[in-house]
Every structure is written in C-alpha cells, then in structure tokens.
Amino acid sequence: MNMNTSELIKVRVAAKRLECADIALFELQAVDGAPLPAFEAGAHVDVHLPGGLVRQYSLCNPPAERHRYCLGVLREPASRGGSWAMHEAVQQGDLLHISSPRNHFPLAAGEAPALLFAGGIGVTPILCMAEALAAAGRDFRVHYCTRSAARTAFRDRLLAAAYAERVRFHFDDAPAAERLDIGAALAAAAPDCHLYVCGPKGYIDAVLAAARAAGWAENRLHCEFFAAEVAPQAGDTAFDVRLASSGRVVHVAATQTVVAALAAAGVEVPTSCEQGVCGTCLTRVLEGTPDHRDLYLTEEEQAAGDQFLPCCSRAKGGLLVLDL
Numbered sequence: 001m002n003m004n005t006s007e008l009i010k011v012r013v014a015a016k017r018l019e020c021a022d023i024a025l026f027e028l029q030a031v032d033g034a035p036l037p038a039f040e041a042g043a044h045v046d047v048h049l050p051g052g053l054v055r056q057y058s059l060c061n062p063p064a065e066r067h068r069y070c071l072g073v074l075r076e077p078a079s080r081g082g083s084w085a086m087h088e089a090v091q092q093g094d095l096l097h098i099s100s101p102r103n104h105f106p107l108a109a110g111e112a113p114a115l116l117f118a119g120g121i122g123v124t125p126i127l128c129m130a131e132a133l134a135a136a137g138r139d140f141r142v143h144y145c146t147r148s149a150a151r152t153a154f155r156d157r158l159l160a161a162a163y164a165e166r167v168r169f170h171f172d173d174a175p176a177a178e179r180l181d182i183g184a185a186l187a188a189a190a191p192d193c194h195l196y197v198c199g200p201k202g203y204i205d206a207v208l209a210a211a212r213a214a215g216w217a218e219n220r221l222h223c224e225f226f227a228a229e230v231a232p233q234a235g236d237t238a239f240d241v242r243l244a245s246s247g248r249v250v251h252v253a254a255t256q257t258v259v260a261a262l263a264a265a266g267v268e269v270p271t272s273c274e275q276g277v278c279g280t281c282l283t284r285v286l287e288g289t290p291d292h293r294d295l296y297l298t299e300e301e302q303a304a305g306d307q308f309l310p311c312c313s314r315a316k317g318g319l320l321v322l323d324l
Contacts, residue, residue, distance in 0.1 A: 008048065008097040009036065014068065016092045019153040022075040023121060024087055025060075027068050031095060035066035039101035041132035042125045042196075042224070045069060046099035046272060046280075050089045054272045054280075055082035058124040058198075058224075059101060060154070062131040069098070072153055074121040104279070104296070105198070105224035107132065112220075113190045114140040117182075117207050119199020120147075125224060126198055127154055134163040139190070142167040145180050145203065182210040198224045201295075225277055225295040239315040243267065243324045244286055258310035258320075267324065269310055276312035283308060284323035289316040 015027040030036055044058045061070035076083040090096065105125055107114065114133055118126035123144055133140040140163075146152040148171050158167050170180040189195075195216065197207045204223050211221055236254045241262070243250070252261040259269050259281060272280035276294030290308035301307065310322075 008099060011036075011069070011096055011098055013090060013092050013094045013096065016090070019072060020155070021151050023151075023153040024073050024075070025153075026071045026073065026086070026090070028071070028096070028098065029068050036069055037100045038066065039063055039069075040103055041107050041129040042105035043101035043103040043128075044105075044125070045071075045101050046278075047071070047086075048097040049082060049085040051085060053082050053085060055086075056272065056278050058105075058128065060124040060127045062135065063128060064135065069101075072121060072124040105196070105222065107196070108194045108220075108222070111138060113193040114138065115185065115189045115193050115195045116140060116142045117180075117185075117195070117197040117199070117203075118142065118144045119197075119203035120145070120151075121153070122197075122199030122203070122224075123153060124198075126196065127158070129196060130158075130161075130163060130167070134161070140166060141185070141189075143170060143180055143185055144168070145170045145172075145199070147172045182207055183214070186211055186214050186216070192220075194220045194222065196222045201225060236314065239317065240319050241310075241315075242287075242319060242321045244321055245324060252314070257312065258314070262310070262324075269324070271311055274311045276309045279309065281309055281311045283310055285320055286323055287321035288319050290314070290320065291316045 010031045011028040012031050013026055014029045017025055019025045039059055041063050044056045046054050046056055048054050057071040057073060059069050060072050061068060073083055073086045075087045107129055116126045116129055126142065130140065130142055144167060149155065152169065158164060170178060195211055197204050204225060208221055208223060238254045239252050240249050241252060241258060250261050250265045250267065252258050259271055262269055269281050269283065272278045277296055279296040284307050285305060289305055291314040292302040292308060293312045294309040296309060
C-alpha cells in the first residue's frame, strides 16, 4: 500500500514473546513516548513490514490503554510473507511504521448483551471486546475454540481475568461434551443479544448459519474475517477495464486479478491484504457490473454495484469502467 510515512506512527517493538505454539504477541510503543491514538474494541492497525509488505492485525489489549498496542500474530504455514516477517524478521527493539487504528468490527451501540465466538487467532479482537464489555459492566459470554490447550493463545490471561467465569474454552482434542455446541450457546442468549464472531471462514460460516437458522436477525450478527481465498474459479473469463481519466483499456486475463493486470500496465492501485478483506483497494465502478468476491463490502454495498475490490473481484460481462 502506498502511504507517506509522515501519515504513519513510528513505533518500537517493546516486547515480543510466544503466547502459544505458532502465535506471537507484539507490544508496540510510540518512539517519542507520546500516547497512541485512542481505539475501540474490534479495531486493527496496518503494520508496514520489512520488504514493503503491509498487513492488518487486530488490537488485543484493553481499549483504555494509550501507552501501547498489542498484536497477536499467527505463523501461517502458507504465509504470503506477512506472518513470516512478523515472526522471523521483526524483533524486540525494532522500529516499525503503523497506521492509526481503524475499525470495521465495532461493538454495537447500546447496552445489549453480547455473545462472542472466537476461532483460533480470531480471538484477538474478541479478547479486546471482552475487556471493553467487562469495563463497561455489560453482560457477555465468550466461546473460544482452538485445536488444543497448547494452541490456545491468551489462555492464562483469560483464566486470570475478572470475567473468567464468562469464558468457555472448547478444544478439538477434548471429549465431545466439551466441544462447542453452537445451538446451545445461541439458545442460552437473551432475545436482544448481539453475536460477534471472528476466525477462519469455515468457523464463521458455521456460527452464522446456525444463528440464521435459529431466527437471529441480520442486524444482530457481526463478523470479521482474517483471510479469504483468492483463486481463479471455474468459469472465470477474461474481460476489460477502462480507466475513466484517460480512456485507456486494460485487458484482464481469466487467471489474472484486476490489480495484477493494472500493475502490469503500469497503473498502481494501493493494496494491502490482497484478499478482499481490508478495503484498501476499494475502487469506484462507473459502468458495468462487478462480480463481487470480497469479504469487506456489505451485501447492500455489493448490490449497489458502484464500487468493488480489484484485488479479488471481477466483472459480470466484458467491461468495467473504473474511476481511475
């Protein structure tokens, strides 16, 4: 992503340690010692990594803290470079640039109870939400699912928290009775409860499907994806994009993303996650119908058809005219 460093915050990695197998905790503090920008539960920051990569990581410390930001980062076996850089290249004492916090996964306003579901590294924003809800005296429950106790980040912190009795751990290698029963968790929730879920796509899909089947309204369902699969699909065809500013037409091959085709033609579009999750590359569509494949836009925004994410989405038809 292209961004002037004067718009970023310079931080030092004050601490780095393993939380559990394959998950590291990073504590970032402002180099000048000034308080960091305030943030709300569910927020994330863009971290500018060695080599020019930019990745998004959720803040997992209590929102009342201004002296530090804490990030939990999973070492991904199929890393595209981000998690490898965080685990191997970034060390305690290093200097980094980060964005101010942004929030696409906020807690709903009001005093409604909350039901929080975390899958694996998806616990990071959920943990921040639990801290915020506890501090506000609001009712909530947490269901945290991992492969095993040894792969459960922040377990000691949750067990020692003042709200520990509201947290349930569910391990894949535990007896069946101790694994997550989504239906039972939903049935125990208050009628006005809001549901928040973060984790792998399959986990999120299962939780949301169960909630919808149980009659939960869409305005009470909130989710955040950490990653999406961007790969050619059967039936993908080539199409063209026209740049409104110049009239130039760029061909996009069936196996190529719009961002890649534009880059090959010398047209740079700011990107970050490259998976349709963060919204950095959001581009206005002036003509044509997008084939949306992102996890960023709402269903209503996708239906409007006036914007799309060129890192992953395509065209329904032969041409898109873009506001570029």
